[in-house]
Amino acid sequence: MKASRFKIVMLLATAILMVFVAACGNSGSNGNTENTQTNDPAAAEEGNGSEETQTEAPKEPVKVIWWHSMGGELGKVVTQLANDFNATHSDIQVEEVFQGTYDESLNKMKASMDAKSGPSLIQVYEIGSKFMIDSKAVTPVQNFIDADSYDISNLEENILGYYKFDNQLYSMPFNTSNPVLYYNKDMFKDAGLDPANPPKTYEEVTNAAKALTKDGKTGASFAIYGWFMEQLFANQGAEYVNNGNGRTASATESQLNSEAGVQTVTWLKELLDSKAALNLGRKTDDTKKAFLAEQIGMTLDSTGSLRGIVDGAKGKFEVGTAFLPRPAGASDGGVVVGGASLWILNNKPEAEQQAAWEFIKYLAEPKTQAQWHINTGYFPINKQAYDEQSVKDNLVNYPQFQTAIDQLHATKLSPATQGAVMGVFPEARQIVEGAMEEVFTGAKDPAKALDDASKAITDKIATYNKTVQ
Structure with a gap:
């Protein structure tokens, strides 16, 4: 009996408490109106009978x-x-x-x-x-x-x-961005070269660089930058890693030591050995400075640098731009963004x-x-x-x-020009740049340097692939 009375008392107390809470929630006295408003202004006015209308609290962005x-x-x-x-x-x-x-x-x-x-x-x-x-x-x-x-x-x-x-x-x-060949049109004129017809192939770049190398100036300087190597592969329609450049399946092998790689590094080495190009290291900032100082006649750089280069040359010389060069007779390719x-x-x-x-x-x-x-x-x-x-x-x-x-639109989309995909790309770029330095300093021949670099990249890819399987 006592237990029954206790239950009745508790139920009544709970009901009274709920009514009290509801009344407080609708009173608006605490300023919290978020869940009590209607989106109908007329209904709001009818419900409170007051000249003051409540507004919904602004939502945080x-x-x-x-x-x-x-x-x-x-x-x-x-x-x-x-x-x-x-x-x-x-x-x-x-x-x-x-x-x-x-x-x-x-x-x-x-x-x-x-x-x-x-x-x-x-x-x-x-x-x-x-x-x-x-x-x-x-x-x-x-x-x-x-x-x-x-x-x-x-x-x-x-x-x-x-x-x-x-x-x-x-x-x-x-x-x-993509890379373009920047050249000094005034130096081209002085060297008897046609500034309206910039070099398009590796061989033409070499010939132009030799003609520009005179009077204390050097024909060209290209930074030792892994991105440029990737671009020069793509411009020949060559893939940088296997499995469709890592796009049909995860890459398992580097193809740095393929014919495209050996040919490109050999060309750059011969250009340096001929004294028609300077080795200024890995930083594009250094080649850019040399170009703007008219110490070199040609360089490679990103389109993202174009405005700064053109503005920097104002009053000194006219800047020309050309497509990225490729080997004579190379397959169709293009640039990678x-x-x-x-x-x-x-x-x-x-x-x-x-x-x-x-x-x-x-x-x-x-x-x-x-x-x-x-x-x-x-x-x-x-x-x-x-x-x-x-x-x-x-x-x-x-x-x-x-x-x-024009270069972007002329690029034919393919696995080569879509760009290589691998999980160790930052490390791979460093390895590539190290291999190029070994070649340029005479420490290794192109084939040996690229074989070693390709193996090192392949090993890193294998380790990475195991971590994500």
Whole structure:
């Protein structure tokens, strides 16, 4: 009996408490109106009988943390892009954070993955693509493209080609470049060379360099840069690693010691031995400085450097640009895009990932790409950007960039020109550069140096593949 009475008392107490809580929740006295409002203003007015109407508490914007590696002047442009987006998107706020070099940023991301303290969106250089996919840490942008029925037909096919794997676009290209041959048109004239007809083959580069080497000036200097070797392979239609350049299946062997590699390194060695070229080491900054000082007549550099090179030469000499050279009679090929792309991390809430996608779409718009291009020299990834007046004006001021556009569009997409894919690409570049130095200093002949380097890269690939199986 007592137990029965106790139950009745408890039920009554619970009911009274629920009524009290409901009354407090609807009173509005605590200022928390989030779950008590109606979207119908008339119903709200009828319900409270007051001249004052309650308003829904504003929602906090979704925050997107974007890690990037654009420092200096490039960093200022990145900041402006983020600010412009934030000014027009009250529901999303992008916080861009410079994280040092590509390698430094990627290492920080690896360290943050377990703690989930990393970014929503990260810029990763092209040779980090295999690692990003194997990490299982990303949501492919293809997922958002499909869900949105987002039209990618206006984006450059030869740029998208690099970042497509198994017909899936895993990341969105952002800053994109390719290499071109820069030459001093005034030095060409003085040497009796036609500045309107720059060299197209290895042999023609050698002949031009010899003609330019006089009066204390040297014909050429090409930095010992692994990216250039990769490009010179692609320009011959040659694949850098096996299994369709690592695209039909994971690469298991380096093909650095193939005929394309031996021929290229032999050509460069002979050019140096003839004293028609200078070995200035691995840094493109050093070859750039020598070119602008008119110490050399030709060099290789990224299209991302074009504006700085042309501006640096103003008042001194006219800069010419030409396609990347290839061996005479080489198979059709082209250039591989360099630069970086944007990846969405999958350890963030769905709303945050969706917000990152909205920012990516903004960056890919024609006007945004035009702004990015004219302020940095990187390619617009959206073909419609070329219709923007600012881009047309920029091409008038920097006609040399037309070479880069033509070279990109002349490239025939194939596994060779899509670019090699391997999880140890940063290490492979260092090995390649070391092998080239061994050849140029006479420590090893081209075949031996490339055999050793190819084996070292293959061993690293095998170790990497075991870790991701």
